[in-house]
Amino acid sequence: MNTELKILQPMKYYWLYFLISLSVILPGSYSLIRYGLKPSIDFNGGSTFVWQDSSLTIDDIKAKASELEITVQEISLNNDQFAITTAPLMEGKYQEFKAPTTIELSFDTVGPSLGAELVSKTITGIFLAASLILLYVAYRFKNFKFGASAIIAMLHDSLVLLGTFSLLGHYFGIEVDTLFVTALLTILSFSVHDTIVVYDRIRELKKKHGYLEFEDIVNRAVVETMGRSINNSMTIIFMLLAMYLLGGDTTKWFIFALLVGTISGTYSSTFTAAPLLILWDKLSHRSSILPLSRRT
């Protein structure tokens, strides 16, 4: 090979990148299968009650709830009446939670605001969108492996996000709610968006330097798009870090989910989708009986 064309070979270490991915995905997936996700009141419903007590404050109730490990979703104060919504409460725990002097005005059981139908239809929608994106990418890049690798990278990112929240749910009681669904959808779009930018460079280099090995083209494309990938993700990560550190509690885990997804999405475009292309290319050559004439 001409020394002039010598390029960095970051894709040589693809096994290392897959190993890093697996080290995140395997524990997450294990937790996902074993413990699942911790659904919030949005999916599960819960208890809602109204208390009357002029000696209580919202902070008192919140402190007592965290002491008893009760998840409070909403508290609002109207004169001396507190309307409180929590995860489903057993009778015993409820009696512990409520001070004897507090007057109970009502106690109700609420159903989920996100029904099972909405969840299953959204999942259908995601699969349909993924298939269409696969077809679109395969068509635009004139090769099925591009579409399939992009979708695998997207799957990678959703597994990272779902696994992270499954672990967080199991060990720290973090719940997934409506906002988590939104974050997941955002990350799925971001993931493909980022992957296509890397692919575009591969397509362009292939046109210009068709004489190069496919592996070299991918390596070069990865090196060339690295600056853009890092800069773009940096702007988003700046944004998210600021909102995570300074923002209110309500959106904290939503922002965290986006943060995890953005990092995973940036990583997977370069270190999952691109090496997969090379691997796919190699395997398809090996499997054919007569090796396709490879230019030297």
Added chain:
Amino acid sequence: MRLRRNIFLIVLLTALALVVDAPKNYPVNLSLLGNNISFVISSPTLKLGTWERDLNIKQGLDLKGGTEVMLVADMGSIAVENRSDALESAREVIARRVDLYGVAESTVKTVISGDSYRINVALPGIDNPDEALQLIGSTAKLDFRELPEATDSALYSDFLPTNLTGSDLQKASVGFNSQTSKPEVNLQFSEEGGKKFSEITARNIGKPLAIFLDEYPISAPTVQDRIDGGSAVINGEYTLDEAKNMAITLNAGALPVSISVLSQQNVAPTLGADSVAKSIRAGGVGLALVALFMILNYGWLGLVADLGLVIYGLLTLALYKLIPITLTLPGLAGFILSIGMAVDSNILIFERMKEEMRKGNDWSSSMESGFGKAWDAIKDANIATLITTFILYNPLEWSFLNSSGMVRGFALTLFLGIATSLFTGIFVTRNLLRATMSKKI
């Protein structure tokens, strides 16, 4: 010449967006050279036929509160073990009605309190709670009734039900009578319903056929001829709003149980003002960091991109007010995030420009080819995202996909973000860069 026209277009759009974005009745007091100047800034109210926007930003339950209605279902005729299911399907019908009525970011929950089966509907800032209440609470049981024998003085109580009911309906829509131009409701039956309708009209030629909604007769046209093709019209003295609401309730389906209003109250915002202020401040810090990052990295190119971002923010906010989109705290976080993401196309282009400059091209041709070459990537990447928004929004109302609530709202805001960022990232920055360049030369 073209450049001048484009710049004019950008300035005009930005100015229009500023007018739309202006707060309502915001007093300004300042003293200039010893003179006190005070005036009130206010965005106008737009009115075009039936389309009217007061240009107030719609705020969700978390930011502004709203109206909460507790409905109670009459479960008397339903076996105890089926009551939870009946309540859940009533909840779904009501949620669909609320969505069709256009109240975004509402919540509809079932509440079981002892042996009372209730549905809690929380609606963020609506103008006409009574109308919404009527819409939510009506059972919407539609059926067609015929007379056993033709009499001159038939009473509505003489009509007997046929087998054609609201469940045979495929779609109801609002139309206008071609002669009186009064609003009317067009009914399109399913294939099965069309057959039934054809049979019923065939045996009732010359006789009245009554349409009942919730056991109440709404019209009784006389059948002129057998009607094939499965469509019918309900006409009468309706206002446009009444016709629209009738179509909404018919489309959303009939309630499996009858419902009555138990209580109605205004609810306070679920989030404290400090939580909102914190998030907005956080967003501001994040935006400032992004702006600074762009300037440090790309110099005055970054400055132009930042200007593009400001225009992006103004245009998006204007669209939110015009459509209108109900803003919640997570929505706000998403909006701020989308501003961060909107710089992506600029980064792609600027990195390309840097490469072209390194190859020794001059500035102006580097810029043009930077835009040209980055376009392929930008186009493919954004089309992939647009596919996602299309599926999630489900504009064709495919029944196996979601057609309600939060997922749809998400898809709409994502779509707006992409469309606007394509416009500002490509068209606006490019022309601004050309303009600054032409001054340099």
